Each structure stands twice: as C-alpha cells, then as structure tokens.
Amino acid sequence: MNRFRLSDATIDVGTERNALDHAAAGACVGFEGWVRNHNDGRAVLQLGYQAYAPLAEREGEAILAEAMARFRLREARCIHRVGLLAIGDLAVWVGVSADHRDAAFEACRWIIDEVKRRVPIWKNEHYADGESGWLHPDNTPAGI
Amino acid sequence: MNYRLLYFASLADRAGCASEDRDSDAPTPRELYAEIAKIHDFAFTATRLRVAVNGALVDWGHRLAEGDEVVFLPPVSGG
Numbered sequence: 563m564n565r566f567r568l569s570d571a572t573i574d575v576g577t578e579r580n581a582l583d584h585a586a587a588g589a590c591v592g593f594e595g596w597v598r599n600h601n602d603g604r605a606v607l608q609l610g611y612q613a614y615a616p617l618a619e620r621e622g623e624a625i626l627a628e629a630m631a632r633f634r635l636r637e638a639r640c641i642h643r644v645g646l647l648a649i650g651d652l653a654v655w656v657g658v659s660a661d662h663r664d665a666a667f668e669a670c671r672w673i674i675d676e677v678k679r680r681v682p683i684w685k686n687e688h689y690a691d692g693e694s695g696w697l698h699p700d701n702t703p704a705g706i
Numbered sequence: 707m708n709y710r711l712l713y714f715a716s717l718a719d720r721a722g723c724a725s726e727d728r729d730s731d732a733p734t735p736r737e738l739y740a741e742i743a744k745i746h747d748f749a750f751t752a753t754r755l756r757v758a759v760n761g762a763l764v765d766w767g768h769r770l771a772e773g774d775e776v777v778f779l780p781p782v783s784g785g
Binding site: 595611612613614616617620621642653654674677678679680681682683684685686696697698699 | 777
C-alpha cells in the first residue's frame with residue numbers, strides 16, 4: 563500500500579484526507595508544512611525541493627509502516643512536494659486517523675519529525691538578495 | 707568496476723553534474739567516496755553522509771558490484 567508519495571503537483575488536502583476515513587476512527591489530525599518567507603533571519607522568495615525518489619519513497623513508506631505499528635492508528639498518509647514552490651504553498655502534508663485523539667496527535671508529530679530526519683529530500687532556499695543555498699542541517703555550515 | 711554515481715543538492719552543485727559513470731577499483735562506498743571527494747573537492751566527511759546502493763541504504767563497508775548505482779546522501783532538509 564502506498565501511504566507515502568512525492569508529488570510535483572499541488573496537494574489537495576480535501577481529497578487526500580478521504581484516505582483516512584474509517585468508521586472506528588474518532589480523531590483525525592493533520593499537519594501542513596508551508597513555505598514561509600524567511601529563514602534564519604533572511605528573506606526567502608521561493609523554495610526548490612529535490613528528492614532521490616526511489617529511496618525517498620522507500621523511506622517514507624517505512625516511516626508510515628512504523629507509525630502504524632507504533633501507534634494505535636486506523637490510517638496514516640504523507641505527501642511531500644518536489645520542484646519549485648512559492649511562499650504559502652503546501653510543501654508537506656501528514657494526516658492520521660485514530661480511535662482517540664492522543665494517538666492521532668502523537669503519531670502525526672512523530673511522522674513529520676521522522677520524515678524531516680530520514681527521507682532524502684533537500685531544500686534549496688532562494689533569497690531576496692539573489693543568493694540561493696541548499697540546507698544541510700546538522701549544526702554545520704550549509705555551504706561547502 | 708563501473709559505477710553509476712548520482713549527486714543531489716550541494717554535492718551536485720560541487721560536482722557540476724547530477725550523475726556520472728566512473729571506472730574505479732574501490733571495493734566499498736568508503737573507498738569510493740574518498741576517491742571522488744578528492745576529484746570533486748567535496749568538503750563533507752563521510753561521517754556526515756549516508757550512502758545508498760541501487761536505491762537502498764547500505765553500510766559504508768558494503769561490497770560494491772559492477773554497474774551499481776551509488777548515491778552519497780548529504781544531510782536532508784525536507785519538510
């Protein structure tokens with residue numbers, strides 16, 4: 563089952579959340595990651611996302627399978643955009659359904675954290691001053 | 707042996723290409739990275755990277771085979 567996917571087109575949350583439907587579910591939690599106009603004190607104009615697609619899909623599926631096993635969920639989904647995105651665009655969406663809210667909140671948070679930590683996707687920030695730079699966050703400078 | 711190398715993010719910028727074929731005697735990703743880091747002047751030490759072969763994460767000591775697709779993954783920044 564594909565619970566995770568990359569998309570080069572706009573994510574339609576209204577449609578995607580149908581995949582979370584379950585008669586036993588009493589809670590649904592969604593997370594939307596948006597493109598913001600600043601980072602680390604610099605004005606950002608747009609973002610480019612690049613993925614190593616075969617591994618990104620494999621890692622994303624593994625994370626959602628782990629979430630299904632780890633939390634008392636009915637369903638879980640995640641979609642991550644690739645390509646060039648504008649300020650305000652939806653870059654990543656996570657949705658989960660569960661019988662009760664505790665598991666739904668915890669799982670949603672856990673999934674987005676794991677996606678950011680493990681899935682091979684990189685963000686290129688285009689700054690207002692004309693520069694751009696790939697982010698490689700692990701407490702060391704981004705530029706090499 | 708012949709390897710297919712794919713580059714992403716700042717490694718692609720530094721290499722000046724998204725992929726290349728390379729003939730190398732390196733038996734594992736560890737030796738292969740040391741070799742290409744010198745060629746492309748990559749500043750990342752291997753400890754900051756992960757490595758994938760044919761679309762799956764592997765250890766740095768993984769034995770490479772003819773025609774393998776090898777990707778050195780810089781720290782990720784999705785989300």
